[in-house]
Amino acid sequence: MAGLDVGHVNTKSIIIRSEEILGFATVPSGLKAVSSAQEALKKALQASGVLSSELKMIGVTGFFRNMIQKQLNIKIAVPEEVAEAKGAVFLNRNSRTLISLGGNIQKALRYDQDGNLIDIIQNDKCADGLGIFYTSMAKAFGIDEHELSELALKSTKHLSVAIHCPASAESEAIDLICQGIDIPDVADAILRFIVERISAMCTTIPLEPEIVVAGGLAKSRALIKHLSLLLKHDLNVLSTPEYVGAIGAVISCGSEK
């Protein structure tokens, strides 16, 4: 079976056969969700050495799921929060709280042992696009997301930028650069901004351990370090964090059958 998570920023696809992950692929959504979904599926199939004819079922989730369901006539479309909760439980049985750090939306959700939703909170409008901001700042420094996290870990100073929103944080980060502050400290300030906004959101709902983290941003080690410090909880980053949604979509197909 195949899972497709067509998110704001990236389209993730994963191939699973009887609870075993065969292969996965990520393709930028690039504001053309349909073509990127097809491409991601094709790449995932290649990666897992499976022919598209062998696919029994495809489950789609993510921000563009309805669009993809209609245009690629896929039977099952699963809302993100359901897919991510199911995926989290599949990857970690005793997880009860998931923090999902996507490209445009961040959310924290609580669920019971079979992934049924108990409570959920999403970021407010001024905190939209934290993932996109993370990537664009990496690009501005001429490095990729992974290096940005490594650089931030090397920072010594404890600087901070405006935490209202990505636009203000960016203008103050650029201002720090103009003051001659070197990149690791500015990268650290940017991460602290993102983490402050995420933790402000998460602490509104009671966080029940175990807390797991998913989404593309979770791949940033420095960010997770800051976040667990601020939340005063140890966070368990799920393996392949950005595919949690896609995995959940596959599981929802299974239960659908």
Add this chain to the structure above:
Amino acid sequence: MSKYSLKNGGLDWKRAERMVAGVDIGAVSSKAVILVDGQPYAFSQVLTRTPKESSLKVMNAVLAETGLTLENISYIVATGCGRGQVPFAHRKITEIACATAGAVHLWGPSVRTVLDAGGQSCRVIHCTERGRVTDFLWNDKCASGIGRSMETFAYLSKKEISEIGSISFQTETFPQLSDFCTVYAQSEALDLIRDNVPIEQVIAAFHQAMAKRISTLVGRLGLKKDFVIIGGLAKNQGIVNGIETFLKVSRLTTKTEWDPMLIVALGAALYADDFYKGVKSGVSTSNKDESIFSG
């Protein structure tokens, strides 16, 4: 990446009386312009990661082709947000004053309003016919980063920054996006994509929103004829047209041979030329009260 070009090769600096330079150290890129006997001779533009490393890089880039050395340049004025970290500069002038100086030099004394729309901030400046600043307005924080949001939007839609301006022309009708700030416009743009709005219309809507935000800034300070737009966003035709339609005023036509991002550096070079003439003839022409310059 560093761009370099010789303005007019005809000038031979060896026989020139004076050579001066203006250096604009920006957050994203740095630019340098050399004047020979008051005539623009050569300029360079260098993408920089930090201002500290860029002042030498951009100066070397402009000197390299001409065979000039730093010693030949008799007066250098630094501007831009990194102007404090230019060791070889004789004096520092803000990019506000340089913008009007460069604009008046290029488009003539009829210029009264200069919009410097850069990556991080947009500045509206009123000036006299000689280019002296009479009033200016800097964008408020919720209107910051409009230039940068263009780059991010181009990256999101997997298109080139220079491309999206013209794409926004391909459609007449498009929905309305919130023009309050870049963050709102971006997240609403993603929402439009989900509702099957074709991508050209979304790009056009994004440009319209950002152009409206800049126009309200210009409107706050007031627009006096003649109006010019400089800075990187002047190269984005979608933004420029949006501003012209909202303000119902058309700007003076762009000087094709001059990249709008270089005009602040040109202004700095003009100041350098003026200060140097002042130093040589013992009378400072440019500003009445010498004592206020502690720098």
Add this chain to the structure above:
Amino acid sequence: MTEKVHNTIIQKFRSITKNPHEYAKNLKEDGQLLAGYMCTHVPEEILYAGGIIPVRIISSHVSQGMTRSYMHETYCSFSHDCAYQGLAHNYDFLDLIASSSSCIHMGEAFNVWVRFAGFQEKSFLIPYPHIIETKFAGLLMKESYEAFRQFLEKLLKRPILDEEIENSIKIYNHTRRLLKRLWEFLRYEDSPITGPEVSTVTLASQLMDKREFNQMLEQLIQSLEVKPYKGPSGVRLMVSGGACDDMGIFDLIENLDYRANLIFVDSCTATRYFWFEVPEGRPDKLQAIAEGYIRRIPCPAKDNVPGTGEKKRFRFIQQFIEEFKPDGIVFLYQRFCSPQPLDVVALKPILGKLGIPSTEFELDTTLPITQFRTKLEAFLEMIKGVSP
């Protein structure tokens, strides 16, 4: 000798503004009761009469997101920072907090302290009029002060006597006269003290025991009067706006590429705090305090002359312009502040007629220093007529 005295005292004031908690905790150890207040419309004289030292709650300029899940995003950065002080338990040593119903943004910060930071029992909100220039406002203030006095008497388990209030009125008036003399220095080109130093001293006065503050300030003024200080004077800048306890921006004004001097600050952390006196020797002490506070320079959230809708503060500003002769006005207001920017819109045409240029700055918890430096220097270039 005076050079050393002059600097050591200012240095002491500066260290108090840098870490106000340390100073306050020392007071606590000497057995003093401490009350925190957020808005300058709190009648400190009544607290001081009951032996409680009023200490203003100021922001720590720590960029944090926590208060976004207690207060809405679009309240001013100053109120978010003050709310954070309570949530971060930086002021747990306070015996009580008091505030008056003034700016809604500060009301939010106060509410967060009361509801979420454990000050439910140890807090008092003084109902305070917004439109101050009426005799009814004076009556309401007197009655609210009476209720506040009873609350304190219950807390102290003893009455607050009239002569104790009269004594604290005298001490506070003395502080106000001293501060006024300190700011008068800035009128003259060769002022022996700079604007940022005077602002630091004024902010320190809001964090200290007034008796101790008065002694230190008297010493400072004596040393200043003796000390001729012939510094080169530059462009004279006057600041007007909201609460600004970040001395960084004042220091920036005084060390730009072009020489500029900060010669006046119209804000509630500076001159609006003390530019009035409470009438002394009156039989009804609370009535006297009300009359005094009515004659203050009104804060933009409380400035509406009934019948005409005119703004009384504008008259004060024009008077300061005549006395201190600024070359330019710098408006400072916190981001998302609502009362101040609306006044700036109305003030600009008046300044235009007086031929004084002005520029605006949006303050925040953290400041983009290079951008502010560029804006200030461009403003100075404009004033000094720099042109190619």
Add this chain to the structure above:
Amino acid sequence: EGYPKPDLIWTTHLCSQHSKWYQEVSRRLGGIPLYAIDMIGGGNAEKDSKIVNYVSNQIEEGIRWLERITGREFSDELFIKSARNEIKCLVLWGNICALNRNSPAPLDERRLIALFPPALVDRTTDEAVQLYEALLNEVKNMVKTGQTVAPNQRYRIVYFGIAHTYGHPEMARILRDAGAEIVASVYTFGTCGNFRGIVDGRWSWDPIDPEWVEELDLSTRRKAIIELSKIVLGWPTWQGVRSYWALEQMARAMITEYQADGLLLAPSRSCETDFRNGYVGLQRIFKGQIPTIEYDSDQVDVRKMDLPGAKRKTELFVKLMEAHKRRHAR
């Protein structure tokens, strides 16, 4: 532009912004005389004699000011009649809203919003009183016969926010399709409606008996002014202005009295007081107890409204209520 220039401006002042706009209007139109009545809101203001006197004194002085500005004599007789009508309309509106406590609720937020403008704009005439008396009887009849404008009331929602949000087509559709109806809202109830309010330390949304208005002693100008000040200070919208305590009390009482399944919070970015202060705090308090969702709306500048977020969160709100119902059904 386009409006005739007013001769005078008569307004109230509540938040730190309120009369500042009128000062700006007065300045721009060349200095129009302006009188603002300072309403210090905040928990239980109508029972605080200091504040009631302060507001009454200002109204009394305001009347003298009006006589000076207009050169007309003030008619106490007309004033006392209109004061009684006004109080009657406010009390009647409270009674009409209280009928929504029944299940199924006869009216929903959209109808209430459509019906309350007369109470907002002109509640001093006899016609207004008759209109609301008739409406009260009609709605009472609906309750008796079990009629309702929103038959599918699977979820009953308490709404804190300004009317604009749910009126948005997309949000309205999401709620209607799920059978989620807003049965109680602080804006519609509290902008021109009165209730018992704070009774020995707790907020009660019980309506006031309309007969009480008849027995009110409004024999002199001063008495009419005092009753008017009290009734207006008693509006629910003022209560939360200075105290989270009153806001929380109102929300808790509304949730229990109207048997709510969910609390929808929509702070408005352009309002600094009635419809924004304390809402984020409310979400923190009620998140654990009842399905609660909060998103940014805006009653003035639609550009500032969080449309994408509002759509997402309204869908989540319905899912949360569903999950809550299913969990408690077991």
